[in-house]
Amino acid sequence: MLVGGQFVRSESGRYIQVADPMSLGGTKENVPWASRKDVRDAVVVARGAWEGWSGRTAYNRGQILYRLAEMLEARQGELARALERGGLEASRAAAETAAAIDRVVSYAGWADKYQSLFSSLNPVAGPHFNFTVPESMGVVGVVAPARPALLGLLGAVLPIITAGNTVLVLASEADPRTALVLGEALATSDLPGGVINVLTGRAAELLPHLAKHMEVAALDLHEVTPELARKAEEAAIVNVKRVRTRSIDEAAWFDAESATSPRWIERFVEMKTIWHPSGV
Amino acid sequence: MTAKETIASATNGETHAAPSSPAARAALDFGKAWTYAPAPEAADHVRIDPRYELFIGGKWVAPSSGKYFETVSPSTEQKLAEVAEANERDVDLAVKAARVAYEKYWSKLSGIERGKYVYRIARVIQEKARELAIVETMDGGKPIKESRDVDLPLVAAHFFYYAGWADKLAYAFPGRSPRPLGVAGQVIPWNFPLLMAAWKLAPALAAGNTCVLKPAETTPLTALLLAKIIEECDLPPGVVNIVTGAGATGAALVAHPDVDKVAFTGSTDVGKRIQKALSGTKKKLTLELGGKAANIVFADAPLDQAVEGIISGIFFNQGHVCCAGSRLLVEEGAFEPLLQKLRDRMQTLRVGDPLDKNTDVGAINSKMQLDKIRELVEAGEREGASRFSTPCELPARGYWFAPTLFTGVSQSHRIAREEIFGPVLAVMTFRTPDEAIEKANNTMYGLSAGVWTDKGSKSFWVSQRLRAGVVWANTYNKFDPSSPFGGYKESGFGREGGRQGLLPYLEVD
Numbered sequence: 001m002l003v004g005g006q007f008v009r010s011e012s013g014r015y016i017q018v019a020d021p022m023s024l025g026g027t028k029e030n031v032p033w034a035s036r037k038d039v040r041d042a043v044v045v046a047r048g049a050w051e052g053w054s055g056r057t058a059y060n061r062g063q064i065l066y067r068l069a070e071m072l073e074a075r076q077g078e079l080a081r082a083l084e085r086g087g088l089e090a091s092r093a094a095a096e097t098a099a100a101i102d103r104v105v106s107y108a109g110w111a112d113k114y115q116s117l118f119s120s121l122n123p124v125a126g127p128h129f130n131f132t133v134p135e136s137m138g139v140v141g142v143v144a145p146a147r148p149a150l151l152g153l154l155g156a157v158l159p160i161i162t163a164g165n166t167v168l169v170l171a172s173e174a175d176p177r178t179a180l181v182l183g184e185a186l187a188t189s190d191l192p193g194g195v196i197n198v199l200t201g202r203a204a205e206l207l208p209h210l211a212k213h214m215e216v217a218a219l220d221l222h223e224v225t226p227e228l229a230r231k232a233e234e235a236a237i238v239n240v241k242r243v244r245t246r247s248i249d250e251a252a253w254f255d256a257e258s259a260t261s262p263r264w265i266e267r268f269v270e271m272k273t274i275w276h277p278s279g280v
Numbered sequence: 281m282t283a284k285e286t287i288a289s290a291t292n293g294e295t296h297a298a299p300s301s302p303a304a305r306a307a308l309d310f311g312k313a314w315t316y317a318p319a320p321e322a323a324d325h326v327r328i329d330p331r332y333e334l335f336i337g338g339k340w341v342a343p344s345s346g347k348y349f350e351t352v353s354p355s356t357e358q359k360l361a362e363v364a365e366a367n368e369r370d371v372d373l374a375v376k377a378a379r380v381a382y383e384k385y386w387s388k389l390s391g392i393e394r395g396k397y398v399y400r401i402a403r404v405i406q407e408k409a410r411e412l413a414i415v416e417t418m419d420g421g422k423p424i425k426e427s428r429d430v431d432l433p434l435v436a437a438h439f440f441y442y443a444g445w446a447d448k449l450a451y452a453f454p455g456r457s458p459r460p461l462g463v464a465g466q467v468i469p470w471n472f473p474l475l476m477a478a479w480k481l482a483p484a485l486a487a488g489n490t491c492v493l494k495p496a497e498t499t500p501l502t503a504l505l506l507a508k509i510i511e512e513c514d515l516p517p518g519v520v521n522i523v524t525g526a527g528a529t530g531a532a533l534v535a536h537p538d539v540d541k542v543a544f545t546g547s548t549d550v551g552k553r554i555q556k557a558l559s560g561t562k563k564k565l566t567l568e569l570g571g572k573a574a575n576i577v578f579a580d581a582p583l584d585q586a587v588e589g590i591i592s593g594i595f596f597n598q599g600h601v602c603c604a605g606s607r608l609l610v611e612e613g614a615f616e617p618l619l620q621k622l623r624d625r626m627q628t629l630r631v632g633d634p635l636d637k638n639t640d641v642g643a644i645n646s647k648m649q650l651d652k653i654r655e656l657v658e659a660g661e662r663e664g665a666s667r668f669s670t671p672c673e674l675p676a677r678g679y680w681f682a683p684t685l686f687t688g689v690s691q692s693h694r695i696a697r698e699e700i701f702g703p704v705l706a707v708m709t710f711r712t713p714d715e716a717i718e719k720a721n722n723t724m725y726g727l728s729a730g731v732w733t734d735k736g737s738k739s740f741w742v743s744q745r746l747r748a749g750v751v752w753a754n755t756y757n758k759f760d761p762s763s764p765f766g767g768y769k770e771s772g773f774g775r776e777g778g779r780q781g782l783l784p785y786l787e788v789d
Contacts, residue, residue: 118780120778122763124758124760124762125762126760132780137768217769233559234559236555237559240569240770243559258789261789263789271749271764271775273764273778274750275752275755276739276753
């Protein structure tokens, strides 16, 4: 699992077995099974990374995201193979990888542009200079959709980090291995450690703890069951978390126009309004 | 020159009278030597009905509970009117009326026609501004100068502002096709009864939703007068419904399965309960909750202006303001002169009859709120902070609390952490800008903040680091319908005002 730019196993020593269709004897691969403590540790790391990430210039965040796209392109084959081992046909795996790279390129471009779309100069009735700007929220907890495992995870995480937040993402349970291969690309990119933290395990077990955590500012839940969503939303009241839920079908993640709408970023910003008198 | 005077002249370039100086005493004695003649606003032309029913589906209907409760004037403790108490059945009728109005009328209107109705409401509010201001003051206890000069102009402005958005929603979110949500259930507090009604209704109606609004139980009258205005403006029946009652009525509205969107302004505790009640539902929610704003004064600030800002920050509307600047953080070098100016200025505040045009601080809204203020002030004294309350004669009847400040406050004191929602200021000091930021952000709240400095770069630096939805630099407690308002952290989510204030009432994906 990727936490703070480091590869960690679960402190619990637990693991989940994932089928490996490429092996001859039908063997399985072992993937870490994160615990509640892993969640807590990762939140601390994400919180620590937030100050630095949100404090960078928008231009710099855009540069880092574009560099990430370059890293993914270099590992295109490896990522596609991971998807294939997760059960995808070769052509679909290649298409998803290509779409994922495009998604990163697109958000790299958003990094220094959404601000001018969301912010405003407010024409108040009085001698004041008054404006509103978007700011990041802090640590966001994400439950990635089961499929598409790569494009879904990146598509969920990108708008959040583009806005200056840091994330702790619970990877797809259907294909956790791809998330870990992606983790290797993330770890070797210029993305500061702790901006994206990836845990593998069981969302139903981990999400309630994530939702209760005081240092988590928001949740982004994709395709969680209504029962689990309700549980998470109830736990989220502890610090008035912003809870966003989205259930879109697998094909919709490939709709670049919809999935790169700036509204996806707007869900994870706070608006700050600043007033100052004007006069001589 | 005393040591204190030296600090003052070193920091802001002017000498300031020490507490014992004859000049300061004379300035304050002046107010005592000359008693002000009363300047009451005439209220005899204002008619308050003895009893108000519920406004549902364009009609005034008796509550199915058969129950009524009294609303009293907090400044005289006199009963003003009886108001219907809506139960679950009444709320259900109101939501049904709103649904029918949404399907049948409101969603079929063009934006420009919808806008015209909202414009008309704004215009009639202006025409009846005097009556509304007087009733607001009688029912809530706020000074007439504030209801007349702040609340009412803002109420009208809010309807005017959002009326113009009704036919321009597609421009607010380019590339998307925004759609209204349906029926909005809205629960508002007692500190700005009519203004909060405007903040809730105007954007909801402009965006194309229909509304069920529940005003607070201690201040229902102006919302009911607003219902009459809506009747007079001939809005289609059920587009706006007003149900009065207490917490149970609000809970029934929030929990109603056919409400698509809930908007709440009030305490963080109740906000959390609403967030919990709505979990697992698909309802949209916005919360505008409590605050414990830091008002940061640097030594280079224009101190006299800062004092005015601090005064308006904490004593405006008796401190019944979620964004009140209730924690004053002063840079050490400016502490003595600033506190002296502040105490002097506090003593010029006139506390009393809210209908008197010279009154600065009116009545505390309710007995319950007064008890809460007293409890927290006692906690402040018990925990070792030094209290200063202005010596003033408070009326024998009604609920009153003298303007108060505490020095020697530490971060852990209840008066530094909990929202008091009264005219009570907690003063702390800091040495460096980093320390000021650290202390200002050291709270679960994040609604608003203030910063006072003569240095532009410093005020931007501080504004960027404050975790709050509204930052007032060299000013405080300013509001405008074009300007988004709302909190970070446990002060809630969503914005009211501006283009950003439309988003919570629209589907824009």
